[in-house]
Amino acid sequence: MSRKPAAGDARPGRAGPLRLRDMGAFHVGGREIELRGLPPRELLMAEGGQPVRVDPNGHYRVEQMYAQYFLADPAPDRPPILFWHGGGMTGAAWETTPDGRPGWLHYFVRRGWDCYLCDAVERGRSGFARVPEVWPEAPVIQTAEDIYERFRIGQPGEAGQRSSQPYANTRFPVEAFDSLVRQMVPRWTSTDAAVLAGYLALLEKTGPAIVVCHSQAGVFGLRAAHARPDLVRAVVALEPASIPVLESHRPYRVPTLVVMGDNMDTDPRWPRMRARIRGFADAHDPVRLLSLPESGIAGNSHMLMMDRNSLEIADIVHEWLAG
Amino acid sequence: MSRKPAAGDARPGRAGPLRLRDMGAFHVGGREIELRGLPPRELLMAEGGQPVRVDPNGHYRVEQMYAQYFLADPAPDRPPILFWHGGGMTGAAWETTPDGRPGWLHYFVRRGWDCYLCDAVERGRSGFARVPEVWPEAPVIQTAEDIYERFRIGQPGEAGQRSSQPYANTRFPVEAFDSLVRQMVPRWTSTDAAVLAGYLALLEKTGPAIVVCHSQAGVFGLRAAHARPDLVRAVVALEPASIPVLESHRPYRVPTLVVMGDNMDTDPRWPRMRARIRGFADAHDPVRLLSLPESGIAGNSHMLMMDRNSLEIADIVHEWLAG
Numbered sequence: 001m002s003r004k005p006a007a008g009d010a011r012p013g014r015a016g017p018l019r020l021r022d023m024g025a026f027h028v029g030g031r032e033i034e035l036r037g038l039p040p041r042e043l044l045m046a047e048g049g050q051p052v053r054v055d056p057n058g059h060y061r062v063e064q065m066y067a068q069y070f071l072a073d074p075a076p077d078r079p080p081i082l083f084w085h086g087g088g089m090t091g092a093a094w095e096t097t098p099d100g101r102p103g104w105l106h107y108f109v110r111r112g113w114d115c116y117l118c119d120a121v122e123r124g125r126s127g128f129a130r131v132p133e134v135w136p137e138a139p140v141i142q143t144a145e146d147i148y149e150r151f152r153i154g155q156p157g158e159a160g161q162r163s164s165q166p167y168a169n170t171r172f173p174v175e176a177f178d179s180l181v182r183q184m185v186p187r188w189t190s191t192d193a194a195v196l197a198g199y200l201a202l203l204e205k206t207g208p209a210i211v212v213c214h215s216q217a218g219v220f221g222l223r224a225a226h227a228r229p230d231l232v233r234a235v236v237a238l239e240p241a242s243i244p245v246l247e248s249h250r251p252y253r254v255p256t257l258v259v260m261g262d263n264m265d266t267d268p269r270w271p272r273m274r275a276r277i278r279g280f281a282d283a284h285d286p287v288r289l290l291s292l293p294e295s296g297i298a299g300n301s302h303m304l305m306m307d308r309n310s311l312e313i314a315d316i317v318h319e320w321l322a323g
Numbered sequence: 324m325s326r327k328p329a330a331g332d333a334r335p336g337r338a339g340p341l342r343l344r345d346m347g348a349f350h351v352g353g354r355e356i357e358l359r360g361l362p363p364r365e366l367l368m369a370e371g372g373q374p375v376r377v378d379p380n381g382h383y384r385v386e387q388m389y390a391q392y393f394l395a396d397p398a399p400d401r402p403p404i405l406f407w408h409g410g411g412m413t414g415a416a417w418e419t420t421p422d423g424r425p426g427w428l429h430y431f432v433r434r435g436w437d438c439y440l441c442d443a444v445e446r447g448r449s450g451f452a453r454v455p456e457v458w459p460e461a462p463v464i465q466t467a468e469d470i471y472e473r474f475r476i477g478q479p480g481e482a483g484q485r486s487s488q489p490y491a492n493t494r495f496p497v498e499a500f501d502s503l504v505r506q507m508v509p510r511w512t513s514t515d516a517a518v519l520a521g522y523l524a525l526l527e528k529t530g531p532a533i534v535v536c537h538s539q540a541g542v543f544g545l546r547a548a549h550a551r552p553d554l555v556r557a558v559v560a561l562e563p564a565s566i567p568v569l570e571s572h573r574p575y576r577v578p579t580l581v582v583m584g585d586n587m588d589t590d591p592r593w594p595r596m597r598a599r600i601r602g603f604a605d606a607h608d609p610v611r612l613l614s615l616p617e618s619g620i621a622g623n624s625h626m627l628m629m630d631r632n633s634l635e636i637a638d639i640v641h642e643w644l645a646g
Contacts, residue, residue: 017344017396018342018343018344018345018396019342020340020341021340021341022341023341023393024418024419024425024429025415025419027502032501043512045562045564046410046515046539050595050596056464057466058466058467058468059504061465061501061507068418070346073340073341079397080441087368087369090447090448091448092389092448096347096348096349099348100347102347102508103347106346106347119448123445125413125414125415125506125508128506131461138454139454140366140368140377141452143358143380143381144377144383146378146381177486179349181382182350182353182387183350183448184384184450185449185452186450186451186453188517189366189368216368216369218422242369242539254583269373272373273336
């Protein structure tokens, strides 16, 4: 194995070193809580270390969000892109593809955008809160079988069994499916308000920005745009997992591109969701729906930013954002 | 808030854009497991979405490790540095300081090193396994009070209360203590073998490397060096939380620098650990112990890479590695 695990984007004009004005990370948002009345535990924290009496009573910071930034050089004359990942995922979803090609983060930094890679509240480097004292429910972890089916890599298999039949036209790098499974992490289903609050705290810190969001985060992207049109310049929602019910006393007015993949008709859930997304786009002038198969691009899974044509889709998004 | 949240390192010769040959991320190691006989849950995964029957029976990938790489340009003629964080932390520990100065990742990339930023198995973007089916015990989360005391920012307060008395000579940016608390995440105390396996899998992927490790990871750094002297060229252990018991049928032979901070004498645990570390250094020729206060550098906390003089310590480490 060489010391260059991923090849750079070798297309003309995009090779050579990556130049950054700066990079770094921070946490935003969250709240302080206090727990009392819990029993202490006696624990050996490190092999050969001394047993430590761990007293869980005291103060904690919970529901903060982690963001990592990569600032292009020279400084662009356009707002930064915030990448918001889907359910059961982390910021890693945007960094690379399961088969080791450059991810969208890499692409957009190379195209001169300032980029913020986020781990949603509860996920990745954001950390999670105690269960059940702070968050009452246990998290959910998807099985490989569920990922294969719900991300539309192949048709549903028999109950609890992974189908070995990917869609005939799939663009997902099926040989690297295990690498996708490895990047999935536990998620909660009761933390939506905290997740959205984290994203809004980030927008207040960055100032006006573009939100590129996927699946579960589609809901947060649309909600954030509706709540803070002064801070969200545009939304690119890749296969939003749902359309939130937005307060109707003011219109949704942020330019929004919704991108949808292929092979929805054989899925038990997507046709209904697609109909809702169509209804949302029809009802709101600034929302454009791009159905890839209807545009002649067949075979995309739910993981558009990981499919074999991920950079073609990134080109479409870049052109739309630049326009 | 500007779009440049952290200032670059402005010292002569280190300003200007950061040049990278490449950056990206991957997961290594871990294993596939299968769970059967668990009850399904009916869950609403996204607001306005359709209720989903989540069947937890099936296959999972557990105990993989996430690593993010930043490759300097031009390519260095020396091995890469792997950054291994301490207990309750993630790779974020190396990215920035609580008060927003550049972290060691930034420093070493700018000094021309290829760098791999790791989230240990169970932490951050590596994800964690189901409790109690895979990992029997609940994780531990440190209170702010515990962090304040055990990281030697100030003397222990009354039970369960945060002391408001930092050490008089402390170099820790105490005004930003809350930012440190925000980056702490849950940890397990029963996963050492899996964590070490993840680090060894990374070493096999990167090839020969330097390990810069902190606190809990000191144990893993020393263990990895002893197990694979062919893959670990040097270890820099910042305040290792313990010294592992190494098999004695072959000597420990990897050049190792152990760096220790100040204000240990008033702590209930550190004097004994310091004695063990001294004994380890005395018993092994390639191990050098650098006690900062004994070298005239006073006031460092357990968080050497975050203290106000963090880049001075980085300079010392850089010089030792380059030598």
